[in-house]
Structure formats: C-alpha cells, structure tokens
Amino acid sequence: MGKGQPSYTDEEFVAAIRRDDDRALAQLYRLHFPMISHYVLQNSGTDDEAKDVYQEGVMVFYEKVRDGSLELSCQIKTYLYAVCRRLWLKRLAEKTRFGGRLDDHEPFLETGAEADLERAEEKERQLGTMAQSLDLIGEPCRSLLEGFYLLDKSMQQLTDEFGYTNADNAKNQKYKCLVRLKKLFFNQYQESN
Amino acid sequence: MKTEADYYALFEAYRAGGLADADRTTLEHRLAADPALAQRLQEFEELTGTLTAYGRRQALRQRLAAIHADMVAEQAPRLDLAKVAEQDERGEQFASGQAPRPMLRISRTEQKLRAFWQGHRATMMVAAAVAVLAVFTTLLGLEMYRTSQQSTSSRNGYTMLRREVERIKRDQRSMNRAITQIDAAAPAERLNPGKFSGTGFALTADGYLVTSYHVIQGADSLLIENRARQRFRAEPVFTDVAHDLAILQITDKDFTGFGRLPYAFKRGQSELGEKVYTLGYPREDLVFNDGSLSARSGFEGDTGFYQVSIPVNPGNSGGPLLDDRGNLIGVVSGRQMDVQSAAFATKSSYLMRLVDSLSAAGAGKPYNLPRYNQLGGTTRPQQIRKLQDYVFVVKVYE
Numbered sequence: 214m215g216k217g218q219p220s221y222t223d224e225e226f227v228a229a230i231r232r233d234d235d236r237a238l239a240q241l242y243r244l245h246f247p248m249i250s251h252y253v254l255q256n257s258g259t260d261d262e263a264k265d266v267y268q269e270g271v272m273v274f275y276e277k278v279r280d281g282s283l284e285l286s287c288q289i290k291t292y293l294y295a296v297c298r299r300l301w302l303k304r305l306a307e308k309t310r311f312g313g314r315l316d317d318h319e320p321f322l323e324t325g326a327e328a329d330l331e332r333a334e335e336k337e338r339q340l341g342t343m344a345q346s347l348d349l350i351g352e353p354c355r356s357l358l359e360g361f362y363l364l365d366k367s368m369q370q371l372t373d374e375f376g377y378t379n380a381d382n383a384k385n386q387k388y389k390c391l392v393r394l395k396k397l398f399f400n401q402y403q404e405s406n
Numbered sequence: 407m408k409t410e411a412d413y414y415a416l417f418e419a420y421r422a423g424g425l426a427d428a429d430r431t432t433l434e435h436r437l438a439a440d441p442a443l444a445q446r447l448q449e450f451e452e453l454t455g456t457l458t459a460y461g462r463r464q465a466l467r468q469r470l471a472a473i474h475a476d477m478v479a480e481q482a483p484r485l486d487l488a489k490v491a492e493q494d495e496r497g498e499q500f501a502s503g504q505a506p507r508p509m510l511r512i513s514r515t516e517q518k519l520r521a522f523w524q525g526h527r528a529t530m531m532v533a534a535a536v537a538v539l540a541v542f543t544t545l546l547g548l549e550m551y552r553t554s555q556q557s558t559s560s561r562n563g564y565t566m567l568r569r570e571v572e573r574i575k576r577d578q579r580s581m582n583r584a585i586t587q588i589d590a591a592a593p594a595e596r597l598n599p600g601k602f603s604g605t606g607f608a609l610t611a612d613g614y615l616v617t618s619y620h621v622i623q624g625a626d627s628l629l630i631e632n633r634a635r636q637r638f639r640a641e642p643v644f645t646d647v648a649h650d651l652a653i654l655q656i657t658d659k660d661f662t663g664f665g666r667l668p669y670a671f672k673r674g675q676s677e678l679g680e681k682v683y684t685l686g687y688p689r690e691d692l693v694f695n696d697g698s699l700s701a702r703s704g705f706e707g708d709t710g711f712y713q714v715s716i717p718v719n720p721g722n723s724g725g726p727l728l729d730d731r732g733n734l735i736g737v738v739s740g741r742q743m744d745v746q747s748a749a750f751a752t753k754s755s756y757l758m759r760l761v762d763s764l765s766a767a768g769a770g771k772p773y774n775l776p777r778y779n780q781l782g783g784t785t786r787p788q789q790i791r792k793l794q795d796y797v798f799v800v801k802v803y804e
Binding site for chain 2: 235238239242243246254257259264268271272275276336339340343344347358359362363364365384385388389391392394395398399
C-alpha cells in the first residue's frame with residue numbers, strides 16, 4: 214500500500230463502496246490489477262485486453278455491492294479472479310478457437326461468481342440494447358433523455374438548454390421520446406432474445 | 407382517451423409520489439382492474455430502470471478509466487505509449503478533464519509484430535542461440551579439419567620431403583601380418599624404424615655427412631644406415647635453417663671411415679638445362695631419378711636453391727644432386743605441390759661456403775673434402791655403382 218493511504222480489509226472495502234467512497238474503489242482497483250494483468254498476459258493477452266477484462270470484472274463486483282445483493286463467501290481477490298478468469302475465457306473463445314486449458318496461478322474456487330456473471334451478462338445485454346436504442350432514436354430525444362436520466366439534470370435545466378418555452382413543454386417532449394424509446398427498446402430486446 | 411405519453415406523465419408523478427391522495431387511489435384501483443394498464447406501468451418501470459442503470463454504468467466506466475489512467479500515470483517510467491494514446495482517447499470521449507498527453511501512433515502491423523514478439527520471445531531466443539552455435543561449430547570444425555589435413559611440413563604449397571615412417575608402417579602392417587602367417591617363423595627381432603627418414607650422403611671420408619635440416623628437425627637421436635643395413639650413430643654438428651642444410655658426424659667408435667669419395671663438390675653454379683640425377687631412399691631401397699636443371703632459383707625466387715625437374719618423393723630429402731660428370735651440385739630439399747614436377751635443391755656453393763666457414767672457425771675435426779672426381783667420363787650405371795655406398799638412410803627418432 215504505502216503512500217499514507219488507508220488500507221482496508223475486505224469488509225471495509227464492501228462497506229466503503231456501498232457508501233460510494235471513491236478512494237476505496239480506486240484503492241481496490243489498484244490492489245488487484247497486477248494479478249489480473251499478469252494472468253491475462255500469461256494467457257496470450259495484451260495490456261489493453263487485461264485492462265478491459267479487469268474493468269468489467271470490477272464493474273460486476275461494484276454493481277453487486279451497490280445492489281446490496283453481494284454474498285461474499287470468499288476474499289474479494291478470489292471473487293475478482295474468478296470473474297475475470299471467466300470473462301477472459303469467453304473472450305479467448307471468441308477471439309480464437311483456443312478452448313484449451315489456461316494457466317491458473319491462483320487457486321480456483323467455486324465462489325458463486327459464475328452465477329453472478331450470468332446475471333451480469335443478461336444485464337450487459339439489456340444495457341447494450343439500450344445503448345443501441347439510444348443511438349437509433351435520434352436528436353433531440355437522445356440528448357433530452359441522456360440529460361434527464363444519465364446526467365441527472367433537472368427539467369428546468371433541460372428546458373433552458375433546449376430552448377423550450379416552459380418546463381411542461383419539455384416534459385411532454387420527454388414523454389414522447391420515452392414512448393419512442395420504449396418501442397425501439399422492446400423490439401430490439403425481443404429480437405435479440 | 408389518453409395518449410401513451412399522458413400515461414407516462416401520470417406514472418412518473420405516481421412513482422415520484424407527486425399525486426394527490428384521491429388520484430393515487432383511483433390509479434391503484436384502475437391498475438388492479440386493468441391488466442393492460444399494469445403491463446404498461448411495468449414496461450415504463452423497466453425502461454426507466456434500464457435507462458438509469460445505463461447511466462450509472464457509463465459513469466462507473468468513466469470512473470474506472472480515470473482510476474486506471476491515474477495508476478498508469480504513476481507508473482510513468484515503464485509506461486506503454488500505446489496505452490497512453492488510448493487513455494487519451496477515452497479521456498477526451500468522456501471529457502474527464504484530463505490534460506491531453508503526447509501520443510505515439512503504432513501501426514497495426516507493428517502492434518501485431520509486438521504481440522508476436524511478446525508471445526514467442528523465448529522460442530526465438532533459443533532458435534537464435536542454436537543458429538549461432540551451429541554456425542560457430544561448423545566454422546570451427548571446418549578449420550580444425552583443414553589444419554589436420556595440412557601436414558606440418560607443407561606450407562604455401564611447398565612440401566618438405568622427409569618421410570613419415572609410422573604412416574607407411576601402419577599401411578604395411580596388415581600386409582606383414584599376412585606374410586608372417588604364411589611364413590610360420592616369426593621375424594627374430596623387430597627394429598624400431600624411427601619416426602621420420604630422409605637421405606644423407608658422405609661429405610668427407612672420415613665421417614661427416616650432409617642432409618637436409620628439416621629431416622633432423624626436432625630429432626632426439628639419429629641413425630645412419632647404409633645399403634648393407636649397417637647402422638651408425640650420428641650427431642648433428644651444424645645446421646643452417648635458411649638453406650635447409652645439416653652436417654652430421656658419425657660418433658660410433660668402431661667406425662673406420664667411408665673410404666675415398668668418388669665425387670667432388672662444385673663450388674660454382676651450374677648452367678640451365680644441365681642433365682642431373684639424384685639417389686635417395688623414398689622407400690626401403692635406393693631409388694634413382696633424373697631430370698634437368700630447370701631454374702637457377704628456388705621456391706619464390708630463393709637464390710639459395712635450384713629448381714630441378716626430377717620427380718622426388720618424401721624420403722628423397724637430403725639426397726645428393728649430381729650432374730653428368732659426377733659433380734655434386736646440390737642437396738634435394740623439397741617440392742612445390744601445385745606445380746608440375748618442380749623439385750628444389752640447395753646449391754652446393756652454399757654447402758661449400760658453410761664448410762669453409764666451419765673449418766675457418768676450427769671447431770671439431772678438420773674437413774678434408776674430396777679433391778678429385780672419379781666419375782667423369784663413365785656411364786650412369788657405373789657412376790651409380792660407385793656412388794651407392796656413399797648414400798645413406800637417415801633415421802630420426804623423436
């Protein structure tokens with residue numbers, strides 16, 4: 214650790230992240246990155262791929278913690294390793310037909326990470342569809358919805374930004390946009406199912 | 407009839423808790439009664455839920471990217487430039503307020519090459535090491551083979567003509583074995599034939615002999631053997647490396663002398679085209695060879711030697727070179743391998759000069775050189791018959 218940063222135990226990490234403590238997240242990120250980076254590089258990956266896999270793994274962990282649905286039966290390290298290992302296996306399978314054994318340098322335990330990952334994948338797909346729908350919906354709906362739901366701007370701010378005469382107009386526009394998004398989203402989601 | 411957008415306004419207000427109590431209970435009743443409306447509410451919630459989740463995901467991604475960028479920046483010294491470039495791109499995309507860093511574009515091919523190098527570094531190292539090793543082994547082996555092929559007595563195509571007895575002996579051993587099997591009586595004793603052999607001839611009647619320096623080079627002891635297989639112990643008295651000459655003296659007590667020498671030594675130089683011949687022991691028997699004097703300088707223009715067109719072989723070294731009238735004009739020394747029938751012989755004038763300087767120094771017994779030539783006017787066979795008792799095998803032991 215060093216550098217005068219507070220060092221956390223696993224429980225403290227979980228608690229801090231639940232409080233949305235940025236420093237704890239950063240520290241957790243730094244703590245376990247070398248392990249995953251080493252693992253991916255050992256198994257014919259690049260630095261960038263290691264970064265992507267690790268970030269996805271951390272996201273799964275983070276979202277679980279924020280949901281409050283995390284039941285940690287092992288160390289965070291082991292959990293992250295299991296998640297990232299699965300993610301990397303999937304990537305490798307997509308990249309090549311290399312389905313062979315990987316070199317494990319950490320004991321690989323049943324951590325419940327597998328099930329979490331399946332749920333995370335489902336969510337990932339949903340969010341992917343949402344991103345596509347937002348791409349398709351066109352302006353100004355996209356900016357309006359992103360402003361309201363993604364960037365947490367108030368209706369008054371958006372009214373000023375988009376030049377509506379009053380907040381009610383902006384609201385009406387927003388609802389119309391939501392309806393359009395709904396159609397796009399559910400159509401695509403069902404298609405991909 | 408309300409539009410869907412109106413329902414959405416209603417739902418949003420309902421979720422935000424912004425409806426009056428009366429309106430809320432009406433809506434809840436309607437939801438309970440109308441499944442289509444309930445379905446619509448569910449869809450609305452899923453949609454807004456996904457939207458907010460998407461927003462949170464984006465924000466989280468951005469945060470992680472920022473954390474990663476910080477981490478990479480801390481490890482700046484061992485920073486991968488390609489990664490910085492990408493970090494920069496992301497930084498700009500999400501407007502995370504990072505200062506743009508200088509970036510280095512790496513082409514796709516180079517990226518692939520780098521990845522390949524990363525993956526196969528160890529294998530390539532081993533391959534390179536093996537290649538280097540193979541090259542050096544081959545070069546070294548070739549060099550060793552060449553030096554072993556090159557006998558020590560030959561350089562620049564010049565071959566000295568002393569005979570390696572061991573080699574010939576080895577070649578003949580199988581033959582000898584066959585003979586001894588036929589002839590049941592084994593030979594009484596086997597004399598050590600020595601390591602090298604050459605030819606020598608008498609310089610004075612009282613026991614001085616001449617041979618080539620290279621014949622006795624590195625010798626421990628010397629034996630002189632005449633045609634009748636009589637052996638005498640001898641010692642080198644003087645050697646002249648530059649002219650490849652050696653003077654030996656017989657040291658045996660029971661040696662009485664050669665008798666009067668039939669030939670005389672020529673002090674001047676001989677003419678080109680002179681008919682010359684030599685006697686020597688390239689094998690166990692005395693061998694005669696003749697030819698002409700073809701040049702008055704030797705190998706690479708050495709004026710101490712003649713070039714003669716006599717076929718000579720290892721073992722001829724140190725043999726006498728005589729002209730038609732029986733004057734001794736040289737001492738056979740060597741031949742040039744890459745030239746047809748070019749043998750070299752030390753000029754007798756150098757031998758005479760050497761003898762003169764030795765007698766002037768007054769060391770050892772005086773040199774009584776023969777004055778008169780008894781061979782003039784006789785035929786070759788007659789000359790050789792007289793000569794053969796004064797030509798010897800010089801055996802060298804190391």
